Amino acid sequence: MPRLPAMAQTPRTLYDKLFDSHVVHRQDDGTVLLYIDRHLVHEVTSPQAFEGLRMAGRKPWNMNSVMSTADHNTPTRDWDRGIEDPVSRLQVDTLDSNIRHFGARAYFPFRSREQGIVHVIGPEQGFTLPGTTLVCGDSHTSTHGALAALAFGIGTSEVEHVLATQTLVQKKAKSMRVHVTGQLGAGVTSKDIVLALIGRIGTAGGTGYAIEFDGSAIRALSVEARMTLCNMAIEAGARAGMVAVDDTTIDYVRGRPYAPGPELWEAAVACWRTLVSDPGAAFDATVELDGNAIEPQVTWGTSPQMVVPVSGRVPDPADEADAVRREGMERALKYMGLRANTRIQDIAIDKVFIGSCTNSRIEDLRAAAAVARGRKVAGSVRLAMVVPGSGLVKAQAEAEGLHEVFLAAGFEWREPGCSMCLGMNDDRLSAGERCASTSNRNFEGRQGAGGRTHLVSPAMAAAAAVTGRFIDVRTLA
Amino acid sequence: MDKFNRLDGLVVPLDRANVDTDAIIPKQFLKAINRSGFGPNLFDSWRYLDTGEPGMDNSQRPLNEDFILNKTRYQGAQILLARDNFGCGSSREHAPWALLDHGIRVVIAPSFGDIFYSNSLKNGLLPIRLPAEAMDRLFAQTLAHDGYRLTIDLADSSVTTPSGDRFGFDIDPFSRHCLLNGLDEIGLTLQHAEAIRAFEARHRQAQPWLFL
Numbered sequence: 001m002p003r004l005p006a007m008a009q010t011p012r013t014l015y016d017k018l019f020d021s022h023v024v025h026r027q028d029d030g031t032v033l034l035y036i037d038r039h040l041v042h043e044v045t046s047p048q049a050f051e052g053l054r055m056a057g058r059k060p061w062n063m064n065s066v067m068s069t070a071d072h073n074t075p076t077r078d079w080d081r082g083i084e085d086p087v088s089r090l091q092v093d094t095l096d097s098n099i100r101h102f103g104a105r106a107y108f109p110f111r112s113r114e115q116g117i118v119h120v121i122g123p124e125q126g127f128t129l130p131g132t133t134l135v136c137g138d139s140h141t142s143t144h145g146a147l148a149a150l151a152f153g154i155g156t157s158e159v160e161h162v163l164a165t166q167t168l169v170q171k172k173a174k175s176m177r178v179h180v181t182g183q184l185g186a187g188v189t190s191k192d193i194v195l196a197l198i199g200r201i202g203t204a205g206g207t208g209y210a211i212e213f214d215g216s217a218i219r220a221l222s223v224e225a226r227m228t229l230c231n232m233a234i235e236a237g238a239r240a241g242m243v244a245v246d247d248t249t250i251d252y253v254r255g256r257p258y259a260p261g262p263e264l265w266e267a268a269v270a271c272w273r274t275l276v277s278d279p280g281a282a283f284d285a286t287v288e289l290d291g292n293a294i295e296p297q298v299t300w301g302t303s304p305q306m307v308v309p310v311s312g313r314v315p316d317p318a319d320e321a322d323a324v325r326r327e328g329m330e331r332a333l334k335y336m337g338l339r340a341n342t343r344i345q346d347i348a349i350d351k352v353f354i355g356s357c358t359n360s361r362i363e364d365l366r367a368a369a370a371v372a373r374g375r376k377v378a379g380s381v382r383l384a385m386v387v388p389g390s391g392l393v394k395a396q397a398e399a400e401g402l403h404e405v406f407l408a409a410g411f412e413w414r415e416p417g418c419s420m421c422l423g424m425n426d427d428r429l430s431a432g433e434r435c436a437s438t439s440n441r442n443f444e445g446r447q448g449a450g451g452r453t454h455l456v457s458p459a460m461a462a463a464a465a466v467t468g469r470f471i472d473v474r475t476l477a
Numbered sequence: 478m479d480k481f482n483r484l485d486g487l488v489v490p491l492d493r494a495n496v497d498t499d500a501i502i503p504k505q506f507l508k509a510i511n512r513s514g515f516g517p518n519l520f521d522s523w524r525y526l527d528t529g530e531p532g533m534d535n536s537q538r539p540l541n542e543d544f545i546l547n548k549t550r551y552q553g554a555q556i557l558l559a560r561d562n563f564g565c566g567s568s569r570e571h572a573p574w575a576l577l578d579h580g581i582r583v584v585i586a587p588s589f590g591d592i593f594y595s596n597s598l599k600n601g602l603l604p605i606r607l608p609a610e611a612m613d614r615l616f617a618q619t620l621a622h623d624g625y626r627l628t629i630d631l632a633d634s635s636v637t638t639p640s641g642d643r644f645g646f647d648i649d650p651f652s653r654h655c656l657l658n659g660l661d662e663i664g665l666t667l668q669h670a671e672a673i674r675a676f677e678a679r680h681r682q683a684q685p686w687l688f689l
């Protein structure tokens with residue numbers, strides 16, 4: 001066969017490489033069968049998928065591709081009492097019996113030492129590896145793209161499809177490059193980058209795209225911080241976010257329980273080193289952000305795109321020319337109980353939640369503890385809680401004495417899980433309560449009916465806890 | 478998914494328009510962990526006189542004797558007649574699951590909610606669109622004759638009445654192919670099982686650390 005040098009030289013994006021290397025079969029209508037390497041399974045979106053397999057008399061293709069845990073429904077305290085809500089307990093018990101029946105490469109049941117939020121434990125265990133395709137019945141699966149994986153959320157029918165066939169029917173997305181130049185200032189985090197991005201392009205700005213984050217400000221981030229970034233790619237409308245492989249990626253993966261061992265390590269690293277966009281690769285869209293100029297961000301409304309720097313003010317709908325947007329802003333202000341033009345730093349809060357798959361890793365807890373150290377939660381704050389992302393994060397934090405810092409300051413120190421990110425367990429906001437939250441969604445009722453969520457970074461949440469209102473964490477030091 | 482080829486079945490006439498998915502299966506039943514078992518709660522708020530909650534013993538609940546599905550002559554019906562916009566509302570896949578679990582294999586209506594229509598096809602429930610005049614005749618005949626049955630032939634896309642009247646219906650060829658052969662998306666993908674296995678073998682060789 002003649003060689004095709006022109007083809008071979010076409011520069012490709014990271015997304016091209018990840019996608020193209022997993023194509024099993026191309027169909028005439030432009031869809032492809034995409035091979036899936038890794039599948040994370042939790043209790044909420046899996047029961048009907050397993051039942052579907054049973055009803056069709058099908059066997060899973062390869063349960064060795066599955067890692068599983070219970071996280072959404074599990075309580076964050078009094079673990080000795082088990083799960084008291086019968087509906088939640090049934091979902092968790094069902095996962096238990098399904099995994100016992102079908103097997104899994106790894107399963108971390110409720111109350112096991114390694115239990116945690118799926119998107120925290122996948123990378124932590126070395127189950128999420130560069131170059132893999134990874135799915136989970138959960139939209140924040142985009143998190144895992146921080147390790148140069150192609151990771152995205154799927155629905156229950158697709159969970160069943162992956163279990164049965166190890167593939168998904170997919171169409172290739174367009175590619176977007178988010179290029180963040182310069183360096184973040186002290187006290188500014190990847191949470192602030194992604195909130196600033198969503199503020200710029202909107203929650204639909206990334207719809208139909210896979211986003212690759214790059215630039216000097218991204219290269220300087222730890223893998224944990226990159227996960228925060230990719231986690232919220234979905235809030236920008238993109239199903240997947242990713243960051244190319246560099247030394248930081250490789251160092252992160254080395255030595256983790258499910259990572260390749262010494263015999264295969266060099267070969268794996270050689271393969272992973274290719275997981276970068278080629279120079280000159282074409283993206284369908286590019287967004288430039290100046291990392292030097294990003295300030296700590298605070299959302300004021302009921303969509304992540306309703307966000308301003310902490311130095312700013314709640315915007316005035318009267319300044320909005322577009323009628324639909326103006327109405328949306330008015331509705332949001334009403335729900336949030338806020339007046340236009342209020343200074344963000346004048347907004348007082350009732351509760352603080354530090355946790356979720358966005359910001360519950362060890363680095364997040366360190367950043368929050370650094371602010372809490374030697375300070376007290378303000379008397380006006382009803383509850384400030386820290387929920388580690390996994391049992392291992394919790395153990396690490398305790399080994400570093402972070403829990404003592406939090407407890408001394410008046411924070412509650414809880415067991416790992418999704419917790420108040422969505423309030424499927426008992427951790428919820430009451431109607432009208434205002435919360436500084438490190439999670440990812442500020443939709444109406446997300447953290448409890450009538451609850452008012454302001455999304456911030458962990459350091460900003462801790463700063464809000466100790467002052468009782470939003471404050472620029474950089475002025476606290 | 479079960480194959481669908483030809484069905485000769487008892488007909489039940491649900492003379493309502495805009496039957497939404499919340500009416501088909503109310504939201505309190507979505508916390509369930511199964512895809513089956515929704516049948517007893519199909520049309521729950523119409524079928525029973527009390528308010529249904531998950532975990533109730535449905536056999537002990539007071540039935541609404543006026544509701545058409547509860548009438549003795551329609552027990553065991555597999556074909557449901559309805560009016561415009563059947564299955565509008567939310568995207569819950571629980572709606573076709575509930576109909577199937579109850580034993581319904583075909584719904585005939587002038588029009589359907591979009592998502593319900595495609596969810597039905599994915600699950601082996603056949604939604605048939607017939608013009609309003611044809612629907613009027615079917616409703617009238619069903620009510621007039623005890624034990625009224627229709628014959629549905631998917632291969633030639635027709636509905637035939639006991640007196641031999643025949644109505645053709647449209648369905649896209651791909652969906653028809655899947656239903657006739659009992660192929661759901663998983664079934665279709667599994668037709669490529671060889672290709673998947675071959676890909677997997679190459680992948681394993683290139684990246685053995687993924688298969689430990």
Ligand code: SF4
Nearest residue numbers: 140356357418421422
């Ligand atoms: S922490 Fe929140 S966003 Fe993340 S998986 Fe759990 S519920 Fe979903």
